[in-house]
Amino acid sequence: MSEETGKVYHPGEIVPASGIYECDCGEEHDYSTDVKGHRFPPMQHDCRGSGWTLKTATHRDD
Secondary structure: OEEEOOOOEOOOOOOOOEEEEEEEEOOOOOOOEEOOOOOOOOOOOOOOOOEEEEEEEOOOOO
């Protein structure tokens, strides 16, 4: 398991690993595909979450 899994990243932080991230509101409705080195996007206006958690890694750094 990657150490990024389960950690909450906030909008504007640098993406540590490319992947599909979901909002942390618990409703599993907002997803964002993010690229390592870019910044996390803001949460959608109707989302009660405060950050993003890694759902699925899209590239392994082997």
